[in-house]
Amino acid sequence: MGDILGLVGKRLGIGLFILLVISVIIFFMVELLPGDIAQAVLGQGATEENLAALRKEMGLDKPAIIRYLEWLGGAVTLDFGNSIVTGERVTTLIGQRFMNTLFLAAYAAVIAVPLAIVLGVLVALLRYTVFDRVANVATLTSISSPEFFLGYILILYFSVNWGMFPAIASLSQDMTLPELLHRTFLPALTLVLVVTAHMMRMTRAAIINLLASPYIEMARLKGTPPWKVIVKHALPNAWAPIINVVALNLAYLITGVVLVEVVFVYPGIGQALVDSVSKRDFPVVQACCLIFAATFILLNLAADVGAILTNPRLRHPK
Amino acid sequence: MTKIKDQMLIDRLADAAREGKVSRRSFMNYSMAAGLTASAATGLWTTQAKAAPSRGGTFRLGAHDGNTGDTHDPGTYVTFSMIQLIHTFRSYLTLIESDGSLGPDVATEWSASPDAKVWTFKLNDRATFHSGAKVTANDVVASLNHHRGESSTSAAKALLSDVVDIVDNGDHSITVTLGSGNADLPWLMTDYHFAICPANDDGSLNWQSGDGCGPYRLVETEFGVQYSLVRHDDWHLEGAYFDEVVITVLNDPNARQTALVTGDVDAITQLELKTLSLLQRDPNIEIDNVPSAAAITMPMMCDTAPFDNVDVRNAMKLAMNRQEIIEKITFNTATMGNDFHHSPAMPYWPDDIPQREYDPDEAKALLAKAGAEGLSVEIKVADSVFSGAVDMCILYAEQAKAAGINITVNRVPSDGYYSDVWLKDPWCVVQWGARPTPDVMYSLAYKDDAAWNESRWQNERFNELLLQAKSELDNDKRAEMYREMGMLARDDGGTLIPFFPNFVYARRKNVQHGPELAASWQMDGARAASRWWFEG
Numbered sequence: 031m032g033d034i035l036g037l038v039g040k041r042l043g044i045g046l047f048i049l050l051v052i053s054v055i056i057f058f059m060v061e062l063l064p065g066d067i068a069q070a071v072l073g074q075g076a077t078e079e080n081l082a083a084l085r086k087e088m089g090l091d092k093p094a095i096i097r098y099l100e101w102l103g104g105a106v107t108l109d110f111g112n113s114i115v116t117g118e119r120v121t122t123l124i125g126q127r128f129m130n131t132l133f134l135a136a137y138a139a140v141i142a143v144p145l146a147i148v149l150g151v152l153v154a155l156l157r158y159t160v161f162d163r164v165a166n167v168a169t170l171t172s173i174s175s176p177e178f179f180l181g182y183i184l185i186l187y188f189s190v191n192w193g194m195f196p197a198i199a200s201l202s203q204d205m206t207l208p209e210l211l212h213r214t215f216l217p218a219l220t221l222v223l224v225v226t227a228h229m230m231r232m233t234r235a236a237i238i239n240l241l242a243s244p245y246i247e248m249a250r251l252k253g254t255p256p257w258k259v260i261v262k263h264a265l266p267n268a269w270a271p272i273i274n275v276v277a278l279n280l281a282y283l284i285t286g287v288v289l290v291e292v293v294f295v296y297p298g299i300g301q302a303l304v305d306s307v308s309k310r311d312f313p314v315v316q317a318c319c320l321i322f323a324a325t326f327i328l329l330n331l332a333a334d335v336g337a338i339l340t341n342p343r344l345r346h347p348k
Numbered sequence: 349m350t351k352i353k354d355q356m357l358i359d360r361l362a363d364a365a366r367e368g369k370v371s372r373r374s375f376m377n378y379s380m381a382a383g384l385t386a387s388a389a390t391g392l393w394t395t396q397a398k399a400a401p402s403r404g405g406t407f408r409l410g411a412h413d414g415n416t417g418d419t420h421d422p423g424t425y426v427t428f429s430m431i432q433l434i435h436t437f438r439s440y441l442t443l444i445e446s447d448g449s450l451g452p453d454v455a456t457e458w459s460a461s462p463d464a465k466v467w468t469f470k471l472n473d474r475a476t477f478h479s480g481a482k483v484t485a486n487d488v489v490a491s492l493n494h495h496r497g498e499s500s501t502s503a504a505k506a507l508l509s510d511v512v513d514i515v516d517n518g519d520h521s522i523t524v525t526l527g528s529g530n531a532d533l534p535w536l537m538t539d540y541h542f543a544i545c546p547a548n549d550d551g552s553l554n555w556q557s558g559d560g561c562g563p564y565r566l567v568e569t570e571f572g573v574q575y576s577l578v579r580h581d582d583w584h585l586e587g588a589y590f591d592e593v594v595i596t597v598l599n600d601p602n603a604r605q606t607a608l609v610t611g612d613v614d615a616i617t618q619l620e621l622k623t624l625s626l627l628q629r630d631p632n633i634e635i636d637n638v639p640s641a642a643a644i645t646m647p648m649m650c651d652t653a654p655f656d657n658v659d660v661r662n663a664m665k666l667a668m669n670r671q672e673i674i675e676k677i678t679f680n681t682a683t684m685g686n687d688f689h690h691s692p693a694m695p696y697w698p699d700d701i702p703q704r705e706y707d708p709d710e711a712k713a714l715l716a717k718a719g720a721e722g723l724s725v726e727i728k729v730a731d732s733v734f735s736g737a738v739d740m741c742i743l744y745a746e747q748a749k750a751a752g753i754n755i756t757v758n759r760v761p762s763d764g765y766y767s768d769v770w771l772k773d774p775w776c777v778v779q780w781g782a783r784p785t786p787d788v789m790y791s792l793a794y795k796d797d798a799a800w801n802e803s804r805w806q807n808e809r810f811n812e813l814l815l816q817a818k819s820e821l822d823n824d825k826r827a828e829m830y831r832e833m834g835m836l837a838r839d840d841g842g843t844l845i846p847f848f849p850n851f852v853y854a855r856r857k858n859v860q861h862g863p864e865l866a867a868s869w870q871m872d873g874a875r876a877a878s879r880w881w882f883e884g
Contacts, residue, residue: 059461073423076508079505083693084424113417115417116417193610197603198598198603292599292600295607297570305415305417309415312415
């Protein structure tokens, strides 16, 4: 177990360094955008005078590098500063948004992961049958369509034609959990459709790969029923690649949802990021991007740890 | 027309009036066309069209253009969803009524000195903030001063640059002193930046609290997402029929229209014109198509060849088939432009200036006179100017070929269009928001020394009239001056105006409104929440 803890520690250290590099890149990319935050705030109403006054108020008269270092000084003590545009704490500004995104991701994951793995096992079991073909074609079609298109199709049928679910997923604070689940079902379903194919295909491929192994042959010769061969003998050895794919898709559920948020008007973090980029609101952009980056780093780490735990051989690399 | 047919037409008109489908003006026009006298038509209008509003319900409005970075600071209001929100929870000194006239809000009456330099506004005793405090003259002074002075960050600073002093008279009235006369000052007070907020003890403005003295009180605020409000029972004006209002930001046009179709919201702003005919088929939805004072302009720089020749400029204006552009680009949701920046939705509009028609032969003749046959010019345009901007230029280029003019359409990036192309390139396409009066518009973009004089047009007589009209308190004289200025801009100016786009928005059938809709902003001057009601 000790070696795993060592690995986790080492990876977390590297992760922090990556976050630092990312924050530098993001800062200078926001700086490179044409126009500054004062111009973005005042729009067509900008004049020399009020631009100068606003820049002074926002502290934009300081050199870029100083502003970055000031932000970094706060960030190492976990103080991500205030939004330049609204003056509010970044944490209050995006905290609720991030929780919303996590909720939607969790909702989609709870449906998508078991569905994909069960489907994967089933198609491996029934490979080359009609069921296998239909499941493959259906999931590949859904992954090949852009999310907003899938969203529109779902809206057309589920809300406009059949009236089963609301077309927009705007939230209010006094919603009960069943209401919430009902209101956010269509965006969750869209995400499920997008991520299922990848996980299902990987499960299928990993299992089929193993089916040629001698120990599977042995199991079959013993007279074990086919479903048991797959679930009890093949699946445990196939976990490593499956966990990797699941982790990647979970990261996607958090970082890649901006189109789904726009189509369903869901108040998640993706929309907050787009808004703050258009206003050049650097502290908010920075916080959103770092959340995304940290999500990727942590989920990848979790995938590696998971793979090692399910496959003892990986614990002793030669 | 036979008698029976006339009667059927009148009955249909009366129905339409009752349902609020036609404005009073068009009702009168149609009725008289159907053979009614003016007095009979007026009588019919008053008996048929007055459906009494009923109170109650939660009005859910889906508004476009919202951003997480929006704030309560009146100086930096910029997005459209905020404009909808402010008119729902804050008030102004004056307001634009549904019929386009100027009406009282926090100010009950106003008067000017004969030179229009000193204006006094009497305030409404009944106006209260949502916190319960009375609206005092001190609050109003602070609200206006927020946009003045060296350290002001307000986008509306330029509008008040001529103000010398604003004082609290101590008798619940304020006096504004100007450097030069401005007869339009009460109109200017309707600008969405000049919202009335409570003052702090030191005279600065307390906008941060989100307090206001408008028809509804803010309960929940999530910028760029959703706002919920309840009626302010002590509001000083008539209306506010809904018990509650929820404004949801719906940036995606498809999400907006779907939400309306499925009944998730009761009304939405800004329809996608390309799908208008599809939405019209839905029996549960009513579309409001309101001529506005917004405009599309194509300014040609009068100091740059070939546009330094007035014959060339007029040839360019004659080479456009505006009717075809309105049909194909705006799907008939626009008012035809006539090359002077004064829309029929603005006060003092001169209705006797002849419409400029498509006349390629005349354009050819003018070019020959100018010695510029077979002219080749380039126009720059970006997709973001308005939906269909590039298509409009391509269509115009085709139309202009008949006059022997070769127009190259150069499509440039949307990002930075207004900082890199507008005011810099000799010819481009621009969208202007609605301004309340011709003076505001002309002073902003046609005055010889205006920073935004986009066509660099210099005309002595025009500028002389502009100054005279600005301080003229006699409405008839003013109207005559604006007529002459319109003629000058049309025949000498450098700005081609293809059309004034309409405001096109929609509501569920159970949402009712009065016979007319204000043309200052979408949703009845952004006051749908306080002016509209649910069918009883």
